[in-house]
Amino acid sequence: MNDWLLRPTAAIDPTARAAARARQRQLTKPPGALGRLEILAEDFAGWQGRAVPRLERVDVCVFAADHGVAARGVSAFPQAVTGQMIANFATGGAAVAVLARAGDARLTVVNLGTVEPLPAAAGVLDLQLAPGSADFTLTPALTPPLLEAALAAGRARVDAAASLFIGGEMGIGNTTSAAAVLAGLLDVAPEAAIGRGTGVDDAGLARKREAIAAGLARHGGDWRALAGPERALAVLQRVGGLEIAALAGAFVAAAQAGVPVLVDGFITTVAALAACAINPGTRDWLLFAHRSAEAGHGRALAALEAEPLLDLGMRLGEGSGAVVALSLLRSALVVHADMATFADAGVADGGGGE
Ligand SMILES: O=C(O)c1ccc[n+]([C@@H]2O[C@H](COP(=O)([O-])O)[C@@H](O)[C@H]2O)c1
Numbered sequence: 375m376n377d378w379l380l381r382p383t384a385a386i387d388p389t390a391r392a393a394a395r396a397r398q399r400q401l402t403k404p405p406g407a408l409g410r411l412e413i414l415a416e417d418f419a420g421w422q423g424r425a426v427p428r429l430e431r432v433d434v435c436v437f438a439a440d441h442g443v444a445a446r447g448v449s450a451f452p453q454a455v456t457g458q459m460i461a462n463f464a465t466g467g468a469a470v471a472v473l474a475r476a477g478d479a480r481l482t483v484v485n486l487g488t489v490e491p492l493p494a495a496a497g498v499l500d501l502q503l504a505p506g507s508a509d510f511t512l513t514p515a516l517t518p519p520l521l522e523a524a525l526a527a528g529r530a531r532v533d534a535a536a537s538l539f540i541g542g543e544m545g546i547g548n549t550t551s552a553a554a555v556l557a558g559l560l561d562v563a564p565e566a567a568i569g570r571g572t573g574v575d576d577a578g579l580a581r582k583r584e585a586i587a588a589g590l591a592r593h594g595g596d597w598r599a600l601a602g603p604e605r606a607l608a609v610l611q612r613v614g615g616l617e618i619a620a621l622a623g624a625f626v627a628a629a630q631a632g633v634p635v636l637v638d639g640f641i642t643t644v645a646a647l648a649a650c651a652i653n654p655g656t657r658d659w660l661l662f663a664h665r666s667a668e669a670g671h672g673r674a675l676a677a678l679e680a681e682p683l684l685d686l687g688m689r690l691g692e693g694s695g696a697v698v699a700l701s702l703l704r705s706a707l708v709v710h711a712d713m714a715t716f717a718d719a720g721v722a723d724g725g726g727g728e
């Protein structure tokens with residue numbers, strides 16, 4: 375079954391982290407003057423087990439799926455957009471594709487299940503596990519075997535040779551599913567978890583709240599007595615979605631493989647919250663790229679004690695915010711690696727500590 379999910383995550387190397395910190399003090403700048411960039415370099419040193427870490431290969435994987443709950447009128451866009459955007463990722467016109475190209479990251483697109491099967495498209499891994507998830511106001515979103523297959527599909531996209539994994543998602547209706555997962559994991563009211571997604575009006579927002587309330591009323595009893603991994607898996611199965619589960623599986627697998635993850639926006643952060651509930655060691659391998667404009671993201675970030683790098687008012691998903699933040703990581707690691715030390719440059723140091 376899902377035994378792999380509970381296997382230990384990789385260890386962080388405290389010696390390499392300390393060596394990176396010592397190196398930061400020798401670089402030609404006042405101590406701490408590069409702020410959070412210094413911490414990022416130290417984080418990567420601990421993850422990579424070397425004082426001078428490098429971003430050699432960045433993998434971006436966009437997981438796409440349809441959502442039965444879209445039938446409740448919870449999105450500003452028609453369901454067909456999920457499949458249409460999959461093609462746009464593959465042909466390179468979507469934001470994340472453009473950004474990945476510019477940012478020297480490798481993009482993979484995985485279709486986990488759309489209502490309309492995709493025409494064969496070059497560059498898409500078309501798994502089509504099911505025609506999307508079921509409408510969770512009526513039945514569980516996923517069957518247990520589908521949940522297992524989606525988690526495994528995420529795991530299969532993680533390559534231990536990558537220096538960084540970015541998970542993206544695409545799925546019309548998925549802010550409703552993600553909000554339901556968030557509400558289920560944290561036991562918060564739908565109001566605290568929802569936002570306008572692709573831009574629903576007040577009536578659409580009310581339909582989202584009602585759909586989530588109906589989902590919680592129908593399924594909440596199945597998980598309320600549970601805790602830890604059992605609860606997270608029950609929530610994902612009852613009210614989640616294929617791409618949310620795949621992201622959670624990928625995040626756990628990345629932490630187990632020793633590959634750090636740069637988490638994107640609302641849906642991916644909810645998947646990260648589920649991943650950490652399933653396997654708490656996952657948290658040590660997560661960095662958070664940005665604060666999405668989606669109301670509800672703050673709740674998920676707070677639960678993970680995450681302080682994202684950027685706040686740009688983005689709410690696109692796809693992994694786009696994470697690929698934007700990738701340039702910050704590159705800056706952090708290049709100054710750490712290539713700046714002159716006080717000794718190299720013949721610059722007088724301050725003589726003291728931080
Ligand atoms: O990542 C985010 O923070 C985010 C916030 C709002 C919307 N989205 C994207 O918009 C789609 C879901 O919106 P909706 O309104 O259909 O639920 C889905 O494809 C997501 O990638 C993503």
Ligand SMILES: Cc1cc2nc[nH]c2cc1C
Pocket residue numbers: 451455459543544545572690691692
């Ligand atoms: C056009 C469009 C692009 C997206 N990318 C991620 N979610 C999306 C939703 C829409 C509607």
